[in-house]
Amino acid sequence: MAQSAATISTGQSRQRGQYRRSLGAIWLEFLGSMNLAITLLVVVSIASVIGTVLPQNNPYSEYLIQFGPFWFEVFRLLNLYDVYSAWWFLAILGFLVLSTGVCVSRHIPGVWREITRYRTHVREKSLLALSQHRRWRTSVDAESVEAVAETALQGYGFRTRREARGDTVVVAGMKGGATRIGYVLTHVAVVVIALGALADGNINLKLRELMGDLAVETRDLPVSQVPAASWLGPESGSFRGNVTIPEESNSGVVFLQVRDGYVVQQLPFEIYVEDFRIDHYPNGMPSSYESDLVIHDPALEEPIRQTISVNHPLTHRGHTIYQASFTDGGTALDLTGHLLDGSGQTMPIAGRVFENLRLQLGGLQRTMEIDDFQLFNVDRDPRAVERTGSRDEFRNVGPSFNFTMRDEAGQAREFHTYMAPVEIDDRWYYLHGMRESASEPFRYLHIPADANASMETFMAFHAALHDRARVERAARRAADVLLAQMGVANPELGARVADTANDMIATLVEGGFGAVNAQLEARVAGSNRPEMLLEFSRSVLQRTMFEIYREQLAARQGVELSMVQTDADQRAFFEEAMNAVSAVAEYGSPIIFEIDHFNHREATGLQITRAPGKNVVYAGSAVLVLGIFLLFYVSHRRIWAMVTPREDGGSDLLMAGINQRRPEEFEAEFADLAEAVENQLGVTGDMPGRRRKDASDSAGPTEQTD
Template identity: 35%
Template sequence: MSDLPSSSGARRPYATRSLTELLASMRFAIALLTVICIASVIGTVLKQHEPAANYVNQFGPFWAELFLALKLNAVYSAWWFLLILAFLVVSTSLCIARHAPKYLADIRNYKENIREKSLQAFHHKAQADLAGEAPEAAARRIGQMLASVGWKVRLQQRETATGAGWMVAAKAGAANKIGYIAAHSAIVLICLGGLLDGDLIVRAQMWFGGKTPYAGGGLISEVKPEHRLSERNPTFRGNLVVAEGTQSATAILSQSDGVLLQELPFAVELKKFIVEHYSTGMPKLFASEIVIHDKATGEVTPARVEVNHPASYKGIEIYQSSFDDGGSHVRLRARPMVPGAREFEVEGTIGGATQLTHTGTGEALTLEYAALRVLNVENFGDTGGTSGADVRKVDLRQSIESRLGAGNKTVTRRELRNVGPSVTYKLRDAAGQAREFHNFMLPVDTGDGQPMYMLGVRETPAEPFRYLRVPVDHEGGLDGFLRMRLALADPAQREQAVRRYAAVAVDGARPELAAQLAQSALRALTLYAGERDAQGRMHGGLQAISDFMETNVPEAERERAGEVLVRILNGALFELAQMTREQAGLPPLPSDAQTQAFMTQAVLSLSDAQLYPAPMVFELRDFEQVQASVFQVARAPGKNVVYLGCTLLILGIFAMLYVRERRVWVWLAPQDAGTHATMALSTNRKTLDGGREFARLSGQLLGSHPHGGSA
């Protein structure tokens, strides 16, 4: 009994063919390209390689977790993106392997074996009688004429019932099919270059080489070898931060769950960083004067790196990416905002921290020096608007635009002005919670004649800074406002200020009226000074006075009562300011416009200052700036592959779109006293040029009166 073939064995070739057909199909390739386009859009819209906290702050915990799980924060190095590129390479390669041999064979083939009857079916066809000319002579004449104008020609002799006939077969425009092969090969090369210069090789070292991302802190020299990549790593792209006067030989490769350290075969020393700005404050040019120190030979090579002008050494490109602070030294003065806090000075470097103790509660605080910005340009092109600021909802841009008009309003005048240096720092409590502060070194004059210090604060990096605007006193500093702030919190000084105000406002002959006024003023000043509620929140300022009036004053009388109460409050605060100046040994405030502007803003600022969430303000007193240059270093062998692929893609698309493949056949059959010619032309695209070309050729080859023409 004979063995039957296995059904599973028969299914395997069929499954293999089906899988190959799927991978090589155009629909599959288009689907992959569509997914790649969608992923590229996501990678463009969504910021890549940001800290996880930034995604949580922007999108919320659920979506941030989903984005991180799908690697949407690092689309171009995600495993699924690399897998899609790999499938596209396989699909396109199979497509080339299946069709390229046929196309190449078709390019070599003249198709001279076509039958006479088949020529009658062509769109472009013509016939003519060539009297007195033998088929062979006619064939050679026609072949020479076609060859002289660039056609490739082949002649074939055939035996017919009436004698020897000749077929003239010619072709032109074979580059059209070469263009197809070139365009598809270009896709393969570009994808291979992308895979080579992408994260694939680094990922392979993580998967198979035991390399893991480093998520901790500390010194680079203390990082273990499993987090470092060798100098021989064939492809990488990372960042190198070098401060002026220092050198570095280790690049940082950002990963979604940490960083990898890439060792370089040389060290980059930053001799000088150069930055120039436009009037808007935007960088116009930044460049780095560097020295490259070869580790193996000790060779020293000076170079200059600018944007779009990289330096190259041992196959590694050094690009100017951006610039940063290189550890500037700052000196800050702590100014108390609440009673019990003391004034002191502290020094540190950007990126460092200093341990402090809250003098009122004994709580441990950490002062972190976040950033120093020497240039801050704002628009001061208009002088309209109202005074006042609310630390709860006003940031610097909103504050200035509310007074001056937004910079994008072309109907307003733009006056860009540098408002001077600023410092950013964080105060972190023992539980690890931190608030970020941004204070300007110099007062800002927004155009109303009263310069103000801008004290910014925000709870999270996702929020804009909210600014408390503090008026500059007659001595040009913060002291006047801070003295009023501390005195306002002291019940004894409030009571003394109220008595002085009542004595000035009421004739001394009417003591009972002075007592009533003092009582009302003390009540208003106490409400304004504020007190903490059961939840520990401060309730005071102008909001507390407004709440009191809504509760205790009939609506019809609120406007008049409010005017009286505000006038009393202003008078009491003026006397409080005079008292603090006397205690500081300063002359009293004069009765002029400057004093009025100071007091107007001081009333608003003292109200908002109760919401300032820190016991002290750190004022920038001095700094020594140190610049750092951020370089992108890349070893990209796939770059040349991509360039070759782009060249082939351009040539291939040009060939497919603008090169027409044409074939001409002329069958020459003997007849009485001459030859009968049948001519046909085929082209891969029907165009008006094709019809005109056939008419011209048929006239030249067959004589001036061919019959038949284009169908």
């Protein structure tokens, strides 16, 4: 009874062991299956396409503007903004390594057997079943026939092996076994490439962030103020980051974009920018740009000096430095600020691009943020169309700079100011652009340039409109002139007209012509002839402004007001000045700037990458190419020669071969081989599918081959 129980227990243990082994076999079969590998490769390919089409590692604000709130959040949750470092992408790569590794380990023994075993244990019936076979019945002895067959096989590049089974000798030939190695190499290449991709997947950064050793910084801070928790040490793994270095400056760090923030990657060397150069096409677009770099490395006796440009990077200690972009490097600007409060005062201002200046304007504090400087501003030359009919000629209208004016409440407007006047329709203007948000185009204030190509005349005219005494005198003169032209001599009416002109001037400098029209329409709303009153009031306003302008001309020419005569250019200037006065009221800044001098300084934008797995990927790619070549261009061929002696001293030779790829080529090769054997033996063999009578045996028919 005890023995029976022990037997049952042993049987149950064996069943459990068999179940465990079968479960493990199932898992191995699943991991090494072709379907799983293809599925993983398809997912990796789709992710790679997404990573190629969708720009990677850009600031989140750019993605939000491009895709909108809904899709931005969907793509963010899927980590599509950093596909190659996403957790799911790295997990798939790891699983692909495991799956392909299992597949290779399972199939290597079979492949080894296939390329090392000659399969000499073949039977005559099996050889006759092959489509390519031929038989010879000859009077030559078996040893000579065997030598002929082996020599012929070796002559066609086959490696041979001989085996005797009783009186019968089998010579097995094999060629092209490397195609089986191609199968292994392609799978090994996938593993190697995936390992290289994992090495370059920022795994170190993600692990440090997961463990709380690394904090992503989201504030715009100088590099010296970035906390230590947001720094990565040199040689910390793979990365791709950017850094902007002004001319004659150096940097030993690079900034890595991480989601909506960044971390600072320390470099094991310093980069010094000696000079930056840029060339332009005629339309103003950059044609090429390059940087002269000096690499200071403590491990080097002498620094490295090299010029880099687009598509011509510099590689040092596994770090590749690319010329990626350019920007302003802190151009120094000397500006003159013209106050628009009517005082006519100016204030000199010195600043640099990217510098914030505190200005006290009109009793209120403003912050002026100098954003950018452009040395070239190129547009199409309108005169070229008239001159040559070409629309492909361009002109450079000179330097300009951008700044943002922010009030105490934080509200801001962006401004764009040109240094030199710009010709528009045969007239010259100083252009001052303004917009309330970056999504809007600039709206430009056109200030007419005077005969000295300056804004001085306009600014004096604008200041005169704020002088109440001067305005009152001009308004009274304007009223008298207009009433006299109408044949009306009424001092009281003239005084009322002058008062109206004073009010309109005050409204004009505060709100522009739109505010003046609204004021006038409200005044004449209850009159019998509103259109006539509106027209008269506008004439009074224009004449008052013209009288102020004439007074200005008289003072400049040093003559009596009555002696002033205006020519066509002066009248055109006055018309432009009136429009500019109205636009100044909508300009949105209490000050307008003029560029006196600048010291241009540029900065180069470098992209620095470190990819320790790059060479691994390159090696894997080379192995993959070799494996594919072996798979598709090398054919595994086997040919057997079976020699059987006869009692009459002669012998029978049966040759047969097999090839799984390109059967037409193998058929021709086998025919050539058979012909060579026939030439040596002096007999013709039987081909499959037909009878042939051997010359040495005329007594009976030859054997029918299948």
